[in-house]
Amino acid sequence: MVPQIDLHEINDKIQLLKKTAEELNRIGESFPAIARNTVRILASVKMLEINISDLVELG
Amino acid sequence: MPAKQKFWNPVLETLPPEKIKQLQLSKFKKIFRWTYENSKFHRRLYDNAGIKPEDIQSFKDIQRVPKVEKSMMRDIQRKDPFPYGEALCVPLDEVTIFRQTSGTTGQPVYQPDTWQDWEWWMECWSYILWAQGYRPQDRVFIPFGYNIFVAFWAGHYAAEKIGCEVIPGGVLDTKARILKIQELQATAMMGTPTYILGMAETARMKMDMDPAQLPISKITCAGECGASIPSTKKRLEEAWGAKVYDHAGATEIGAWSFECADQPGGMHVNEALFLVEIEDVETGEIIEAPGRRGKMVITALDRMAQPCVRFDSKDVIEWAAEPCSCGRTSRLIKGGVVGRADDITKVKGVLLAPSAIEEVVRSIEGLGDEYEVIVEKAGDADRIRLRVEVLPQAEDQCALIENELVDQLRLKTNLRYDIEICGCETLPRYEVKAKRFKDLREKK
Numbered sequence: 001m002v003p004q005i006d007l008h009e010i011n012d013k014i015q016l017l018k019k020t021a022e023e024l025n026r027i028g029e030s031f032p033a034i035a036r037n038t039v040r041i042l043a044s045v046k047m048l049e050i051n052i053s054d055l056v057e058l059g
Numbered sequence: 060m061p062a063k064q065k066f067w068n069p070v071l072e073t074l075p076p077e078k079i080k081q082l083q084l085s086k087f088k089k090i091f092r093w094t095y096e097n098s099k100f101h102r103r104l105y106d107n108a109g110i111k112p113e114d115i116q117s118f119k120d121i122q123r124v125p126k127v128e129k130s131m132m133r134d135i136q137r138k139d140p141f142p143y144g145e146a147l148c149v150p151l152d153e154v155t156i157f158r159q160t161s162g163t164t165g166q167p168v169y170q171p172d173t174w175q176d177w178e179w180w181m182e183c184w185s186y187i188l189w190a191q192g193y194r195p196q197d198r199v200f201i202p203f204g205y206n207i208f209v210a211f212w213a214g215h216y217a218a219e220k221i222g223c224e225v226i227p228g229g230v231l232d233t234k235a236r237i238l239k240i241q242e243l244q245a246t247a248m249m250g251t252p253t254y255i256l257g258m259a260e261t262a263r264m265k266m267d268m269d270p271a272q273l274p275i276s277k278i279t280c281a282g283e284c285g286a287s288i289p290s291t292k293k294r295l296e297e298a299w300g301a302k303v304y305d306h307a308g309a310t311e312i313g314a315w316s317f318e319c320a321d322q323p324g325g326m327h328v329n330e331a332l333f334l335v336e337i338e339d340v341e342t343g344e345i346i347e348a349p350g351r352r353g354k355m356v357i358t359a360l361d362r363m364a365q366p367c368v369r370f371d372s373k374d375v376i377e378w379a380a381e382p383c384s385c386g387r388t389s390r391l392i393k394g395g396v397v398g399r400a401d402d403i404t405k406v407k408g409v410l411l412a413p414s415a416i417e418e419v420v421r422s423i424e425g426l427g428d429e430y431e432v433i434v435e436k437a438g439d440a441d442r443i444r445l446r447v448e449v450l451p452q453a454e455d456q457c458a459l460i461e462n463e464l465v466d467q468l469r470l471k472t473n474l475r476y477d478i479e480i481c482g483c484e485t486l487p488r489y490e491v492k493a494k495r496f497k498d499l500r501e502k503k
Contacts, residue, residue, distance in 0.1 A: 005070070007070065039174060040174060042175070043173075043174045043175040043177075043178040044178060046175050046178065046179075046361075047178050047179065047182045050179070050182065050331075050332070050361055051068050051070075051071060051182075052070075054082060054085070054086060055070065055071065055074070055078075055082060057085070058078070058081055058082060058085060
């Protein structure tokens with residue numbers, strides 16, 4: 001059974017996550033632990049975008 | 060973790076077909092623009108064809124985008140940015156993962172991936188494994204060499220992503236792997252059909268073990284045709300007492316298709332992540348209707364470091380007529396990948412697909428799993444020899460077996476073969492992909 005979910009709400013949270021990770025990545029420019037970990041987080045966020053955001057973007 | 064949920068992505072996997080098309084077109088436009096703007100190699104190709112990102116408005120426009128063949132990738136690599144050449148779309152320091160193709164068809168092609176691309180590989184495989192029933196409570200054994208080919212690396216990491224416990228069976232030999240499966244009570248496994256059959260043979264013949272008594276309940280096969288050939292699937296499932304599922308992927312493409320737990324006699328294309336077109340081999344026309352075989356042209360819609368845009372894979376497929384009972388709306392390719400366009404060859408004037416021989420050999424109970432086909436010249440004429448192994452319990456039935464082989468092969472391939480029946484364990488064994496078809500004729 002497909003769960004009842006609000007894709008727009010989920011997408012808003014994904015974009016917030018992305019924005020936060022991007023900011024951290026910028027802050028971490030000279031802080032390897034932050035920089036490299038946020039690269040990985042952003043890769044995972046991209047997977048969330050593939051699964052949810054790309055579809056929401058279609059309207 | 061919602062282990063009871065049937066779909067990895069319950070929204071994408073049940074999208075109406077028209078929505079899938081809309082999504083594919085939208086994503087193709089983006090990946091085409093990315094590739095055009097970042098790959099010098101592709102840009103040259105597209106400029107020469109007079110096609111730009113803004114020209115892509117429909118699927119007909121997509122069909123105008125020039126295809127890329129493996130040989131083209133070989134030609135541009137081993138140059139700067141070294142070693143990938145001008146198809147690389149990201150700075151070299153963003154490349155985290157190196158793999159190369161197996162080299163079966165020529166010089167290996169290098170495949171760079173960023174960490175995001177690698178996550179994407181794992182995501183593609185997560186769709187596959189979830190559809191095949193892998194869940195966090197599974198203990199997955201991976202009997203592969205963990206080498207320079209992508210093979211089951213992403214399957215390993217996807218199993219971890221899903222939440223399974225993953226046992227890397229890399230350095231162990233076949234016997235040690237079987238013992239480890241037994242010791243740790245592994246419930247699932249991945250491998251090529253050739254190797255999985257070989258493991259079963261080793262267990263039976265050299266360890267006095269019945270692999271069907273081991274706790275393996277599901278096996279994912281990939282790397283070569285086999286798990287979608289009914290007689291091979293039957294042998295695999297009977298040998299292991301497990302469900303066997305097919306998957307087709309490639310280093311330069313990604314993990315694009317999978318058989319689901321309903322075993323519908325075909326494989327789903329993951330259409331939210333890949334655009335598959337089937338091209339008529341003779342006319343180049345795109346085949347939309349089910350029931351007509353053609354060559355697959357494929358685009359990975361999210362792969363960034365070295366994009367795969369309208370890659371001419373040479374895989375021969377056809378769309379199935381009916382949707383799958385599992386509820387996924389992504390289309391099925393009937394019978395999986397039925398062969399490769401460059402494997403299909405003319406023998407005595409007749410077109411021959413090697414998979415048809417496998418289906419016959421493995422449907423005969425008294426024969427072992429291994430076989431070998433040799434095509435050579437006898438004077439001006441072609442000669443085709445088939446070498447098979449008879450099982451010890453069927454050694455008194457060689458004449459019957461030979462007759463059945465001759466009849467079935469004539470029916471399925473329209474050819475007459477010189478049959479050579481060998482004893483058990485005579486023919487070559489393969490660790491990974493088999494090379495059973497040997498064409499010794501001079502290439503024109």
